[in-house]
Amino acid sequence: MSSVDLRVEIAGLELANPVMTASGTFASGREFADFVDLSRLGAIVTKGVSLVPWEGNPSPRMAETASGMLNSIGLQNPGVEAFRERDLAWLAGSVPGLPVIVNVSGHDLAGYVGVIEALEDEPGVSGYELNISCPNVDAGGMAFGTDCAAAAEVTAACRAVTARPLIVKLSPNVTDIVSVARSVEAAGADAVSLINTLLGMAIDTSSFRPKLARVVGGLSGPAIKPVAVRMVWQVASAVEIPVIGMGGIMTADDAIEFMLAGATAVAVGTANFVDPTSTVRIVDGLAEFCHAHGVGCVSDLVGAVDVS
Amino acid sequence: MSSVDLRVEIAGLELANPVMTASGTFASGREFADFVDLSRLGAIVTKGVSLVPWEGNPSPRMAETASGMLNSIGLQNPGVEAFRERDLAWLAGSVPGLPVIVNVSGHDLAGYVGVIEALEDEPGVSGYELNISCPNVDAGGMAFGTDCAAAAEVTAACRAVTARPLIVKLSPNVTDIVSVARSVEAAGADAVSLINTLLGMAIDTSSFRPKLARVVGGLSGPAIKPVAVRMVWQVASAVEIPVIGMGGIMTADDAIEFMLAGATAVAVGTANFVDPTSTVRIVDGLAEFCHAHGVGCVSDLVGAVDVS
């Protein structure tokens, strides 16, 4: 299988393979080191990082649904300083050379820009993913991702302070994701990633209470895959920049579906909770699939869906 | 269990219980007569009817997904005349007294209005549901449902030609479903029903072809329930008119979740394909639940979710 070329390129960043971690589902990798050889990942995308520490939302923060889960973590994180000292330092020491994409959160423009500025001198950062699509915070988050002008504004502001690869993560909770993707492309994004979670809710019929303390939360997992594949296909057909696809990827076959739809790389999220070895299992599966189908370069799959 | 009052009222129409059929999943009832005592339904909502016959989309029109299915039927129907002669006549003869809601489709304003005009003299029609949210037709359909002004316009035009209960069926493929709901309320809708299917896509990784001939289709079933419950809760909190909730209802417990979120009635769709007796099973389950929880009137559940 060594003959299959799994490399892909995102915004000038070469990845050994297209499999990344979905932000917030893999922490900064350390928790998975017992299960996964982290150096085999295409890239690690960290949990969302904000300028100052965020406490996140009250519990319960999670509920299982049919083929999916709701979460309302609320971007709990210790802030960019602690992130730099603990997570980046650990990654640099333990998995040198692994591309690290920092997922950036903010309540306002200055918040996003501040995180990037705080990390610009860090050699261990390969690029940024702007989370303008988190449904679990009151200010910022999804509000930026559901409005073209706001999405463009935050993208442009971040673009102004970094030359590093800048990925913008889009919200699926919109009428027209293509317009948002085009707006951030025009504002300087090097790539888009999609989808973040769908806004959902579940109610416990015995207590009459919402299953999440925050009432609503983000739906992820296999349940959302058809929506995600559709959006990746729509966006990839409309923009020039690469698309990173995610939403319910559990197997290599799922990853291939996203690549055929137009994703240059993919991210694995909820699957990590079910099987902590999911990421490398999918890397292996991609190689096997290419081998079996006579595909020499995995990148040949990108956008290869036949809609004729 | 005879002590539980299952009646609910939608737009002046009294239903024996809150369980309706979701349009397009129950035809006009005839196909289910072998399995279900149709007179036990709260109401029947027919398959979408258009002014002239529609052929629907090419095959394959269906694909299974994790806890869901995609369809791209495309509102195939024999047109309002044939509908009147075959379906309405059969319903009047076989299930007299069963409330019949006609689901109305159109490619343009005149199409919607025309169907209603053609049925205004039919005594067997109890009300209309305007489908402004079908993702499976090129013109009309979802285009009306994703724009507040267009949604209001078609509602107003239909309102002008009928005094019967007018339900508008909303699309979930929008940034802000509350605004659309408010627009159709202001334009004269007596009730809103939601959700129609989420736009999705699936690709066969062995043939590299989309699983649906039309490429994209509508996602239904348990997978979408959290999105549907969230939207019902948002809309019910924002409008005065009753809400009919649907999306992934398989059991009485699911139906109760929708009612707690604010739905006055519910509709059962995809579940009919899995178990053709789903509707009456859910009616029975509602009565049992109310009995077990000391709820005298099922309508006491409406909006009873405790978000304090």
Next chain:
Amino acid sequence: MTTGHDCACAHRAVPPALENVTVVANERLAEGVGLLVLDAPRAASSVAPGQFVHLRVARGADFLLRRPFSVHRAHGERIEILYQVLGTGTRALADKAPGDRMDLLGPLGTGWSIPEGIAHALLVAGGLGAAPLGMLAEELAGRGVAVTVAAGAPCEERLIGRELFERVARRFVPATDDGSCGARGLVTGVCEPLLAEGSFDMVYTCGPEVMQRIVAVQSASADVPCQVSLERLMACGIGACLSCVVRTTRGVRRACVDGPVFPAEEVLWDPAESPDTH
């Protein structure tokens, strides 16, 4: 001569029902092919040749919908299903053990039409297309109709249904891709000379759609009426969802209730199933 498709078929008298059934046996016939025997008294007593059952194979994420399977044989309180492992549902079917229970909806669909007075029928099976032809062969033989079966498969051991056909048919004409049994090549290759013999008054066929289409053309050329059994993705199986449509000269029809058996001359074949594209 008409294919008699408008006759009031006997099975119409028995409406479909939900039935809890029990696995009696589950036998591997070849790599990826199995024979499932179900204790299903109601379906067994009411099914007509060519009808199918809609099985709730398992419950869970990958099993929201039922799966349609033709009834291969019905005897006593039992029905037999031939299945090919393709995806999650048929994989789960292969794992069933005696005693396991399932839920079945059936019998469904319009099966083969057997017009009064036919004397010699040609049955053409491609691979698992043998499934709905088993009951038919038995029924025809029982009615005194002479039966010739042409069956195609990749190799001898994949000639599914062979024993039944050899038992009830006057003639069994196999064709295998590798020549390990009968003629080397496709079943359509043996079908044409058989039709040229001129003795058949009805052709029944099931198998890959492109094969059925060729058989339909061959039958038309030989001026013999032909019935085909078409596979479509099915959600409801009872005529409500319109997933399973077949374009015909009589309009868009539902494979689950108007079919799966259709008179070949009525079918407007899907261009994707043209022999040229295969």
Next chain:
Amino acid sequence: MTTGHDCACAHRAVPPALENVTVVANERLAEGVGLLVLDAPRAASSVAPGQFVHLRVARGADFLLRRPFSVHRAHGERIEILYQVLGTGTRALADKAPGDRMDLLGPLGTGWSIPEGIAHALLVAGGLGAAPLGMLAEELAGRGVAVTVAAGAPCEERLIGRELFERVARRFVPATDDGSCGARGLVTGVCEPLLAEGSFDMVYTCGPEVMQRIVAVQSASADVPCQVSLERLMACGIGACLSCVVRTTRGVRRACVDGPVFPAEEVLWDPAESPDTH
């Protein structure tokens, strides 16, 4: 005296792993309560008292995520799990038969801390709270620590874990709602007088959160350090998703890795679990 929670616990040396395990026995103990014995050599040899395993109970729509269960006992190559049937996952667990296979992630979490030199420990179990206290009682007894167990349940037959506790503990003090065994009333009712005896140097408790909270207050009043074991909804079980947080004096912590056992004095109790609201 410290609860010793910062010590380098022995089990930290063994990282968690995925393990394919086999059901050895599955016994019904009371209505809706079962004891599952798993052949799980790796987990059995590495688990510490108070740790848990994350089980992939089944696959399918209702089973996307794993379910966390405390290890009640570990002996030889086997672990025992006490479970209460609540929802789809535990219902599926009740249906498991010997020979069935599952996939386990573990051992996980930070279990009970056993500081050097403690002489007499009080274990307070509410209902299924007995689960993580089983291994602990055995371990303490093995180390020569005197163990008193107070256990509460609705009625005698639901006093889960009784045999084990009666075997290894010096004293077993039951309390039942209906008085069918021991004191009538809540376990917190027997706990207070026990603590008043003044002989304990550590309290370990598990059960409904509101009960643990009362035990924590009672222990603090009696000036005895107390450890609690908290249940949270868990997605990953390994510290990555932040589903399972517990608010503590040391900040927001994760029940799956920093817990489930916490020193009671560090826990900032959830207002929803206040005894007043129950």
